Amino acid sequence: MKQILLILQREFNTRVRKKSFIIITLITPILFAALMVLPTYLMSRDDEKARNIAVVDLGQRFSNVLESTENLRFSYITDTPIDQLKTTFEKAGYYGLLVIDTLSNNPDPQLTMYAHKQPSVTVLSHITRTLEKEVESRKLTSYNIENLDQIMANVKTKLSCATINISSDGKEKKSSTMVAMALAYILGFIIYMMVMLTGNMVMQGVIEEKHDRVIEVIISSIKPFNLMMGKILGIASVSLVQIVAWIVLTLALSSVAMSFLGFSTDPTAMAGVDPSIAQEVNINTSTNEMLQAIQNLDFGLIIGSFVFFFLFGYLLYAALFAAAGSAVENESDTQQLVLPITIPMMLGLFVMISAIKAPDSTLVQWCSLIPFTSPVVMLARIPFGVPTWEIILSGALLLATFVGVTYIAAKIYRVGILMYGKKATFKEIWKWMRYKN
């Protein structure tokens, strides 16, 4: 135990003190924060700039329908021909030239926007929606219905569908598919990334020891299994520290940046959703619902199973990566040995993506039980609600597989680390597994 701790300490200290570790730990949150803040910032910058748009209303039927807003100023031009305007509008300070053409028998106008840059969706949707409303109300007026305004007000309907999960004991909870999807994706992806990155670090560490020829010196003082476990746990603690640092720094940086730039941390603004579109899906109510749904998530279960599935998923794969590393002497030789390890993990990722769409499909169900894919897939299923027995079964299978795989990996590792000069084939590794101690 003391020896495992010594190995763990060495792995941790040498890695955490590396310049590359410090740089990556500091730079990544800056990138993440920038990714969160910049789109909102740019969007608001874009909107702040008031734009002048020249309007030519050929049929004279929509005069002054387009009213200037804070960001868009419409100027109706009547005295200049279109062809001339097309060449001069930019010099005259206009962002674009809108031509409203009307055909004699058609109440709908034909709209054309001339601009040197692609006009933004916000601008176009503002124009079309304003004119649509105008045309609609004109059409309605033409039917000469009495008390039209009142009728319209009565007719107007807005529906939303609340989703409520009923648990087996009959309790009702507000839920949100959006939240579940987002959470599922984030959890599954974090586990995938962590296992792959950290597993690779383990493999490189094993190769380094072999390459530096220090392995036999160490192995004369410590059992190979202890060395392997110390290394795996040490590297896990390094990436745990890194992840915590990333989360804390990203949140801190982005909230500092947000408040510095003067935004509220309103989720609609954060998400960079076009306000007009947001209005259409009625994002305000759904934001409330989402918050409620988030509060209603079983965080105990999610955090608990995240820790469990991450830990044992990582340990399972790390042992395999360690075994692969022990069988080669150079990183360039790892390709063919790593492939069988990464394939189940990749499969897990793909199934996880389909789990977000259909969390109860048979494929997803099976993959959330099979130990090599379960860490990723089960985590993605949990926010949607999974029967307890399935979680327990999946966890038990993972645990049992971890023990078995680690036992076999340790056997390969024990022989592999002392083999020099030849690249191991799968056949040879199979032989090593059957060597007696």
Added chain:
Amino acid sequence: MCIEAQKTGINLHTISQNTIFANNLRLTSIMNLLETHGLEKCYGNYQALTDLSVAVPQGSIYGLLGPNGAGKTTFIRIINQITGPDKGQVLFAGKPLSSTDIYRIGYLPEERGLYRKMKVGEQALFLAQLKGLDRASATKRLKHWFEKFEIQSWWDKKIEELSKGMAQKIQFMVTVIHEPELLIFDEPFSGFDPINAQIIRDEIINLRKQGTTIIFSTHNMASVEQMCDHITLINKSRNILSGNIDEVRRTHGGNVYSIQFSGNIDSLTNITAQSEAPFEIMHHNSERNELQLRSNLPTTNALLGLLMQHIEVLAFKPLVASMDDIFISAVKEYNQSHGIKTV
């Protein structure tokens, strides 16, 4: 007539070592620090060790010889508990080898190195702690060694910044830092220039004086002759020759003599032409009137008496066989008698 040992210097050296050895024996009572009985080990179909028994006396320098692939490294790895034997027993200080015995053994493997990207001091501390030392005493001992080798300035350097020879010094240091009772060196001098090799050799002799038992695996026969008290020759997974080095050299010397003479040797060559000749002439330098011959007679006097009948013997000395010769002839003989082709 002058009978003298050929390699006077070396023999004197051996004698002085034997005196120390004898002293050690008297002090510690005769015992074997390490004994193995009937060790067997196979990897798949490959037989690495067969019925290997050796006894390493306390306080000795024990040479482990043998061609590549004979099983030396497997043997050493079993003692270091890196791998376990399929059959047989290892006794350390009279008791079956236990897992805490690794703290009493120091091992310098042939495939050796250090973490290239780790600082010297930190690394030495780490390895010393792995061998069971606590941090404080490890630091103290290391400081002492660094002063002794005058390398204090290396403490914060990375191994990759050091030359190979420098790194080897550090490696030697961390091998002995926990003051083990048994030290195992696998090809200790490879990678050292002659000056540094001498420093290490002195260091090893020094350790032995302090009572450390040393097992030495090497191809370098000169260093075996110079340093070892006992040897075991392993070939094709078996112990084919074992014992005190002087005894081995005497019994396997092959009775070769160097003779200076005057007179005609025709009558001698006539004798060798007979079947079952009492001796054979291996080498004849006619300009300097020197002969080298291998005797088949039971005693030196018988040979001398026979020679004196034919030539005037001016000088006569037995040639002690070099370990090189013994090694080669023993391996050849074994392989021939077992129908194995020597490559």
